[in-house]
Amino acid sequence: MAQDQATPSGPDLTQGIPIADLADGKLVGRVGDQEVLLVRQGAEIFAVGARCTHYQGPLAEGLLVEGTVRCPWHHACFDLRTGEALRAPALSPLPCWSVERQGDRVFVRGQREAPAPSAPSGKLPKRIVIVGGGAAGFAAAEMLRRRGYGGGIVMVSGDSAAPVDRPNLSKDYLSGNAPEEWVPLRPDGFYAESKIELRLNTNVASIEPGKHEIVTEGGERIPYDKLLLATGADPVRLPIPGADLPHVHALRSLADSRAIIEAAKTARQAVVIGASFIGLEVAASLRTRGLAVHVVAPEPRPMERILGPQMGDFIRALHEEHGVVFHLQDTVTAIERGGVTLKSGGRLETDLVVAGVGVRPRLTLAEKAGLATDRGVTVNPYLETSAPDIYAAGDIARWPDPHSGEMIRVEHWVVALRQGQTAALNMLGHRERYAAVPFFWSQHYDVSINYVGRAETWDELLVEGDIAARDCMFLFKRAGRVLAAASIFRDLRSLQIELAMECGEPIGGAG
Structure with missing residues (x-):
């Protein structure tokens, strides 16, 4: 989780640096008490915050890709021109500064204001209803407002708490290393300020696709123009004596x-x-x-x-x-x-x-509504279900994965966030295919394991580096093709493999 940073070091960028210092493409300096990443790509030079807005990962150790920078820790991605967090798990933008070039020196000037969202064009839904208060539901609501959607947003959640950073519930928060104020994805006032109607402790009894309505357990009918089903999953309960005891x-x-x-x-x-x-x-x-x-x-x-x-x-x-x-x-x-x-x-x-x-996807609502299901809610590349104007995202969605050519369902936090964002864009009229490579991370004491791709089975396992030294990369292959990679402290290599998977390029490695 985010931690207080030491006083930034490096050159004072307001005093200028030789452009030759950017020969490697990246340099970390300071502007006042803020740490700033200076990036050169071709003829353009950008100045953005040096720390990922997710958990403060060092972006200087990340990967530059066509006007963006990707975080080495959890694979968030930011636009270098605007600072926008283009890919979860980061949701907040990076601060940006103006850059001025004078001869062979580069100066960083005042911080720029974030651009105001422009209203989406075309025929828009008057009201979007989101069923579920987890990662996918929150990411969809946040993206709708980020992209300037001004219609009604109703988020219905059976939880008693507003959307939280779920990975922290088993990691830093549970261990006592993160205070509870770090757990909510946004402060309480965010929902009212953003005009998102968040209804907690509210369960949905049914969906009526023909009427474009949902019905709560209390009998209230809530109409929708577009509906996102993001009901998540429930923990598997142990079928043994004593499983319901209070401890x-x-x-x-x-x-x-x-x-x-x-x-x-x-x-x-x-x-x-x-x-x-x-x-x-x-x-x-x-x-x-x-x-x-x-x-x-x-x-x-x-x-x-x-x-x-x-x-x-x-x-x-x-x-x-x-x-x-x-x-x-x-x-x-x-x-x-x-x-x-x-x-x-x-x-x-x-x-x-x-x-x-383990967990089981919550499919009851989808099944009762007559949506197509197959060990999950079946969606097309745009996350549309079999019913008009109903989308599904997160733990319940089974989608056509372009990387494996299979229909898959993945129970990862980052996948749920990214699918919620894609569903939001498509509810606004975009036709954006969900094609992100699955990613998750797991923390064990001071060791973090990153995993990109998906390999349910493999016929070859290649190891780069030394696992005992906590410096390694595992490549999971089937029929000669790398399907997934797990790494310990090989963050840049993990990003490079993710990019290669996105582009459909072969991945070299050990062996």
Whole structure:
């Protein structure tokens, strides 16, 4: 999460620098107390904030691509001319400064005001309704206003809290390294100021496509011209005795994370059921809080199905270095107030249980409305469902992926944000295909794993670098083609591979 930055160093750009200092294309300097990235692309020179507006990633270590800069940490992308955050997970723009060239020197002058959004043209919907208060729903509402849409926006959410930065719920916030004020995606006043009607604690009972209405559980009918279905997913509930006991938790919402934090204040030992990304991030966070942590999972290695055996062994060793105890190739068969029973016959004492065994997309509304579904809500490249004027995005959407040629559904935060943004543009009359390469990251103590692409199966796994030294890239290949790449501290290489996937270019590597 964003952290306070030290006093910026580097040259005072208001005093000018030789243009030769930009031979490598990028230079970090300062303007007053602000850190500024100076970029030269061809004959143009840009001056923008040097830190990503998502988690303050160093943009000087990122990738320049045709008038944009991409963040090395979580692959946000910014327009160098306007500062606009073109790709999630960043949502806020970069500050921009005027640049003046005098002979062989470059000077950075005053900060420029962000351009006001221009109203979209053409016939526009009078009211857009968004069902869901997660990543996709928020990103859609924010993009609609960013692009100057002046019609009504109603966001209906069953959650008790306004949209939050969900990855933080299992990472820094849960570990105690981020205050709660960092968790909301926008301050409370944002929705009223932006004229977004946010209805919390409101569940939708049905959608009536023929009438262009949704019906809440309270019986209220809300008409729409365009509808975005972004209902997300629910945690899988354990079908075992004791799964409903008060000390057993899942993690999906801010309320869930708060409940685990409160329980951790008095708990001494926790059992995490499942060695998924969420499960192990929870394990790391609870270890940071000083609890003894045991992880129970049926697979022989953590996350082997997604990351392969070498990375699985590394992740297990990393957690064991921090005191986590694994019980692999085992399952919990029952939960009692003081412990859990294992299928192997053992028993673990515990006063806190967290289940991280996956999620299921919320498809009930779509199915009842007669929308086409196939292990998700089926959408076309523009995220349109089978019903006129209804779009779907996020965890529920199954879309035609141009990179694999398959219909896929992905449960990643960044994917949901980007799909919400694309759906918003298309509801305003654009015809923008959703073609972003899937991306996610996972944090384990001081190690971050970045993953681009998608490889459910592979027949070859190539390793660049040294995993033990925490400096490596894994390439997942099928039939000679790289489908996905996982990396530890090879951020620029990860960005380069993502770009190659976007462009359909071959990816070289080890072997």
